[in-house]
Amino acid sequence: MAHDTETSQPLRRSNSRVIAWCLSGVVGMFAFGFALVPLYEVFCEITGINGKTGGRYEASAVQQVDEDRTVRVQFLASNGPGMTWEFRPVVRSVDVHPGEVVTVNFYAANGTEEAMVGQAVPSLAPSEGTLYFHKTECFCFNQQPLDAGESVEMPLIFIVDRDLPEHITKLTLSYTLYDQGKPVNVSRTDRVQTKTNNNG
Amino acid sequence: MSAVIDTHAQDHHHGPAKGISRWLFTTNHKDIGSMYLMFSFAMFLLGGSMAMVIRAELFQPGLQIVEPEFFNQMTTMHGLIMVFGAVMPAFVGLANWMLPLMIGAPDMALPRMNNWSFWLLPCAFLILVSTLFMQGGAPNFGWTFYAPLSTTYGPPSTTFFIFAVHIMGVSSIMGAINVIATVLNMRAPGMTLMKMPLFVWTWLITAFLLIAVMPVLAGVVTMMLMDIHFGTSFFDASGGGDPVLFQHVFWFFGHPEVYIMILPAFGAISHIVSAFSRKPLFGYASMVYAVGAIAIMSFLVWAHHMFTVGMPLAGQLFFMYATLLIAVPTGVKVFNWVTTMFRGSLSFEAPMLFAVAFIILFTIGGFSGLMLAIAPADFQYHDTYFVVAHFHYVLVPGAIFGIFASAYFWLPKWTGYMYDETLAKTHFWLSFVGMNLAFFPMHFLGLAGMPRRIPDYALQFTNFNMISSVGAFMFAATQLLFLFIVVKCVRGGEKAPAKPWDGAEGLEWTVPSPAPYHTFSTPPEVK
Numbered sequence: 001m002a003h004d005t006e007t008s009q010p011l012r013r014s015n016s017r018v019i020a021w022c023l024s025g026v027v028g029m030f031a032f033g034f035a036l037v038p039l040y041e042v043f044c045e046i047t048g049i050n051g052k053t054g055g056r057y058e059a060s061a062v063q064q065v066d067e068d069r070t071v072r073v074q075f076l077a078s079n080g081p082g083m084t085w086e087f088r089p090v091v092r093s094v095d096v097h098p099g100e101v102v103t104v105n106f107y108a109a110n111g112t113e114e115a116m117v118g119q120a121v122p123s124l125a126p127s128e129g130t131l132y133f134h135k136t137e138c139f140c141f142n143q144q145p146l147d148a149g150e151s152v153e154m155p156l157i158f159i160v161d162r163d164l165p166e167h168i169t170k171l172t173l174s175y176t177l178y179d180q181g182k183p184v185n186v187s188r189t190d191r192v193q194t195k196t197n198n199n200g
Numbered sequence: 201m202s203a204v205i206d207t208h209a210q211d212h213h214h215g216p217a218k219g220i221s222r223w224l225f226t227t228n229h230k231d232i233g234s235m236y237l238m239f240s241f242a243m244f245l246l247g248g249s250m251a252m253v254i255r256a257e258l259f260q261p262g263l264q265i266v267e268p269e270f271f272n273q274m275t276t277m278h279g280l281i282m283v284f285g286a287v288m289p290a291f292v293g294l295a296n297w298m299l300p301l302m303i304g305a306p307d308m309a310l311p312r313m314n315n316w317s318f319w320l321l322p323c324a325f326l327i328l329v330s331t332l333f334m335q336g337g338a339p340n341f342g343w344t345f346y347a348p349l350s351t352t353y354g355p356p357s358t359t360f361f362i363f364a365v366h367i368m369g370v371s372s373i374m375g376a377i378n379v380i381a382t383v384l385n386m387r388a389p390g391m392t393l394m395k396m397p398l399f400v401w402t403w404l405i406t407a408f409l410l411i412a413v414m415p416v417l418a419g420v421v422t423m424m425l426m427d428i429h430f431g432t433s434f435f436d437a438s439g440g441g442d443p444v445l446f447q448h449v450f451w452f453f454g455h456p457e458v459y460i461m462i463l464p465a466f467g468a469i470s471h472i473v474s475a476f477s478r479k480p481l482f483g484y485a486s487m488v489y490a491v492g493a494i495a496i497m498s499f500l501v502w503a504h505h506m507f508t509v510g511m512p513l514a515g516q517l518f519f520m521y522a523t524l525l526i527a528v529p530t531g532v533k534v535f536n537w538v539t540t541m542f543r544g545s546l547s548f549e550a551p552m553l554f555a556v557a558f559i560i561l562f563t564i565g566g567f568s569g570l571m572l573a574i575a576p577a578d579f580q581y582h583d584t585y586f587v588v589a590h591f592h593y594v595l596v597p598g599a600i601f602g603i604f605a606s607a608y609f610w611l612p613k614w615t616g617y618m619y620d621e622t623l624a625k626t627h628f629w630l631s632f633v634g635m636n637l638a639f640f641p642m643h644f645l646g647l648a649g650m651p652r653r654i655p656d657y658a659l660q661f662t663n664f665n666m667i668s669s670v671g672a673f674m675f676a677a678t679q680l681l682f683l684f685i686v687v688k689c690v691r692g693g694e695k696a697p698a699k700p701w702d703g704a705e706g707l708e709w710t711v712p713s714p715a716p717y718h719t720f721s722t723p724p725e726v727k
Contacts, residue, residue, distance in 0.1 A: 015309050015381050022377040025411045033419025033449060037434060040445050049512050080438050081352070121437055127510065178438030 049127050056141060057134035057159070065099040066162050072096075072170045073160065077106060077120075080178035085110050085118055085146070087177045090153065098162040106139060106175065109151035117145045117180040120154075125172045132161035133171060140175065145183040216717055224319075227311035228717060229296045232318050234614070236293025237607075239321060241683070243285030244600075246329070248676050250278040255638075255672040258665050261657050271655035272340035273332065279343025280361075283461065284368050285325050287595065290603045291464040292317075292375045295403050298610065299379065301708035301715060302397045304388025304724040309381035317374035324367035331357035342653060344454065347435035347446035351427045358428065362421045369418045376410035379403055388707070390726035394485065397706050401488050402467030405495045409456045409463075412499070417453040420446065444509050451502035459498045461595065462562075463491055465602025466533060469555045471706065472609050473537050476552035477544025478703035483536040490529035490536075497526050507578045516575040523573035527566065534563055545703075550624035554605035557597055557632055565593030568643065583653075586646025592639045596675075597632075604631070604682070609704075611689050612696030616714030619689040627685060630678040637671025 043049075073096055075089035086109040096102045110116055120140040124130050135141075139154035146152060160171070216222045216231065226232060253274045257265045266274070296314065300307055308314050331338040336355035339345065350358055383404045387396070396404075423434040423446075433439025435446045466487075474481040481487065503511060503519040511519075537559050546552070568590040572581050581587060604627075611619050641664035646652075650661045657665065699709035707726070711719045 014385050018381040018384055019310070019377055022380055022411055026373055026415050028415075029412050030415035030419050033416040033452075034423070036416075036449050036452065037423075037445065040442070040448060044442075047512065049510075049515070119438065121440070127512070176437065180438070 047131075049130070056138070057136050064162070065097050067097055069098055070095050071098060071160050071164065071168070073102075073158075074170065074172045075104065075106070076172060076174035078174070078176050080176050083118065083177055083179045084112055085116070085177060086151075087118075087120075087175075096160055098160045098164055101136070101157060101159055103155060103157045105153040105155055107151065107153055108144065108146065108177065110146035110148060113148050115145065115147045115183050117143050117183045118177050119143045119180045120175040120177045123174045123176070125174070126168065129164060129168050129171050132164040132168075133173070134159045134161060143180055225315065227307070227315050229300050229308045229311065229314065230614075230715060230717065232308075232311075232314050233293045233295075233297030235318055236289050236296055236321075239318075240286050240290035240293055240603075243281050243289070243325065245679065245683075247278050247281035247286055248679060250274045250281070251672060252676055254278065255669040257655050258657070259669040260666070261659055261662055263656055266655070268655045269337060269340060272342075272653065273338040275653050276339045276342055276345075277328070277332065280328065280339070281325070282595070283343060283457070284365075285321075285328075287461045287599045287603070288372060289321060291403075291406070291461075291599075292372075294399075294464065294468065294603070294606050294610075295375075295379055297614065298708060299382055299400055299403060300386070301613075301711065301719060302400050302706055303383065303386060303391055304707050304720045304726065305382060305386035306718065306721050306723075308378050309386050310378045313374050314378050317371045317378065320367050320371040320374075324364045324371065327360050327367070328364040331355075331360050334360070344450060345424070346450070347424060347427070347443050351424050351435055354428070359425065362425045365421045366418055369414045372410050373414050376407035376414070379407040380411075383407075388720070388723040388726050394488070395726060397467075398470040398481065398484070398487055399464065399467035402463045402491050405491050406460050406463045409460050409495055409498070413453040413456045413460075416449065417457075420449045420453065423449070444506075447506045447509060448503070451505045452499075454505065455502040456495070456498040458591075458594070459494060461599045462602075463495070465558070465599050465606075466491060468602055468606040468609070469537065469558050470540075471704070472551045472555040472605050473540050473559075475609070475701045475704040476547055476549060476555070477541045478546075479540055479544045480705070481536070482539040482542075483532070486532055487536055490532040493529040494526060497522065497529070501526065504573055504575075504578075507575050508582045520573055520575040524570060527570055530566055534559060534566075549608070549621060549701075550619070550628055551605045551609035551701075553625065553628045553632075554601045554608065557628070558601045558605060561597030561601070561636075562594060565590060565595075565598060568593060581646060583651055584646035585642045585650045585652055588652050589639050589642035589646055592642070596635050596639065601631075604628075607686070609701070610708070611686070612700040613708060613711075613713050613715055615690050616696055616712075617689050617693035618696050618700060619685055620693065623681065623685050623688075627678060627681045630681070631675055634671050634673075634675030634678055638668050638675055639671070641665075641668045641671075 072093055074093040075091070077087045077089050079085065079087055086107070088107055090105040090107055094102060094104060106120075108118065110118075122135075122138070122140050124133055135156065135158045137155060137157040139156060144152065144154065216228070217225070223231065223235060226235075251274075253266060254271065257263070257271055296308065299305070334355075334357040336357060338357055339350070339355065339361045341349040341354055345354075345361075383396070383400055423432070426432040427434050427436055427441075433441035435441050435443050437443065470481050470487060501519055501523045503515060504523045507516055507519070541556075548556070568586065572578055572587065572590055608619060608624055645661055645664050645668075648661065650657055696713040698712050700713065701709075707720075707724060708715075710724065
């Protein structure tokens with residue numbers, strides 16, 4: 001096997017180089033698959049697609065109210081799988097002027113026999129309007145614990161941006177309330193500040 | 201050839217080991233290639249029998265044979281087994297057999313890994329098929345396993361499905377690394393990249409695609425696993441996740457995957473068309489560049505599978521135009537095949553029949569793909585039988601006919617005997633008629649609004665469904681004939697010369713038929 005000693009040495013070296021490159025490609029693409037998760041989040045946040053409304057809005061300056069324009073904002077509330085709370089908006093819809101600070105309430109009641117924690121997740125339609133719908137305060141920023149039989153009115157304070165495209169005359173804000181299990185045993189005052197999921 | 205034997209006389213004696221250990225421990229590319237092909241055919245029959253359950257249930261409206269739950273398991277397992285068990289391993293088997301012979305290498309670059317990557321496959325599919333017998337049944341969420349159907353609402357066996365996908369992913373990645381190392385390092389002296397046979401080129405590019413997307417598939421099933429068992433919320437809206445994200449990650453894998461299943465067939469068809477036209481392939485370089493272009497563009501079109509999720513207009517337009525653009529390199533290939541045949545000295549043996557049918561029917565599948573790619577129209581076609589018709593037209597007369605063409609083309613080289621040409625032509629014509637009967641009416645069903653993945657349907661769809669079922673039974677029965685032809689060819693027949701096709705080109709025809717257990721121990725010189 002004279003030719004073997006001549007050729008196989010350099011070959012084996014380059015084989016391991018090819019394997020190393022390929023494996024780094026494999027590991028890189030596996031990581032890329034997971035990197036798609038935050039990339040997708042950021043992409044949706046920037047473009048406002050997918051109806052994901054942003055987090056808490058800090059108004060830099062008080063916007064002037066555009067009295068000439070009226071936008072109807074409708075509210076929907078529904079329960080996630082297995083959630084038994086009564087959950088509904090106090091008003092079905094409001095007519096607002098862009099720039100105006102509006103407060104509405106959502107009603108939730110725990111009709112079960114035990115304490116539970118709920119978390120509302122918002123979605124806005126049409127998704128094109130997402131970038132122009134600002135929430136300065138929202139119950140969806142926090143988890144909501146309720147004792148057995150307890151009910152609560154949860155506030156939402158929002159501003160519809162003056163830059164909302166002209167052709168959008170109606171926005172629909174929908175909340176889905178999810179069961180987050182039993183509350184962690186802490187004193188009542190602490191419980192209000194349960195962890196934030198930061199899902200807007 | 202005597203030089204080859206001499207080299208080995210000095211070495212320890214070589215020949216296949218006896219008994220089962222030959223197959224368990226083999227590192228020989230021909231043995232492993234044969235095992236891949238046999239495994240793939242077994243899976244083809246298994247996945248096919250599941251399709252028969254589906255078509256039997258759909259023969260008439262109403263529920264006759266199976267429960268809807270079991271029907272869903274059948275559609276899911278049929279898809280998974282055909283994609284990962286039949287088509288992909290068949291091409292890996294062809295690669296194992298033919299790549300070393302085509303580039304003048306003695307074996308694959310990493311023979312031991314080759315053995316391992318094959319034997320992982322039966323393990324993976326044992327796990328996958330065993331889910332049929334588990335409590336709650338097999339996966340029933342479709343081969344695309346969209347979350348939350350597969351996470352929140354999936355059967356308990358979903359975890360086994362995830363594990364099986366991991367194992368077959370590892371197997372595919374190892375196979376791909378092996379192909380890349382073989383093609384880059386083991387070509388005969390003088391065989392530059394642009395002198396490589398097209399099958400080698402298409403497989404090299406396919407291997408890169410596999411390395412790029414199989415890890416993403418592994419990632420997405422890992423996320424599912426974590427959502428199901430470890431309390432994460434990648435795809436669960438209640439924890440801040442997003443089910444649409446699943447579709448993006450899945451189709452980022454899924455779209456290149458469809459090219460993984462067709463590019464090697466493109467390569468094989470190029471050899472066959474050229475051999476039976478007795479002309480060199482028209483536009484070799486443009487073929488290579490077209491395959492490269494298709495591979496790169498396959499990463500930029502994934503969202504055309506999900507136009508209806510509520511994408512912004514700009515996104516729909518981008519993915520629509522990018523998808524339509526893929527028709528350009530694909531068109532280059534089709535025109536090159538046709539031009540190769542033009543004024544050639546054509547003869548229509550079985551490989552050529554399958555190759556010509558491939559070109560015509562794959563083009564039909566490509567055109568229905570273009571219809572689906574048009575975003576505004578897709579809202580009508582989405583999740584209807586039109587989609588089923590489309591992807592079966594690119595996979596059955598595309599990938600599967602490509603595999604049959606390759607099998608008949610190289611069977612004399614593998615077995616040393618000519619196959620029975622009359623039976624092979626019968627196999628072709630029955631497959632051709634059966635396949636078109638089965639899948640062409642699905643276009644009409646889809647356009648008329650019949651949704652896919654349902655066990656029952658409205659009365660007006662009955663006639664086309666009956667025709668489709670009859671065609672499917674015909675196609676399936678015909679494949680047993682293929683098994684018979686191959687067994688007959690292995691057992692004997694007319695002796696095959698080293699080069700049974702007078703128009704064929706390439707190093708594989710310079711070794712005797714059947715190809716000796718060891719070939720090209722001394723590399724040939726390529727001018």
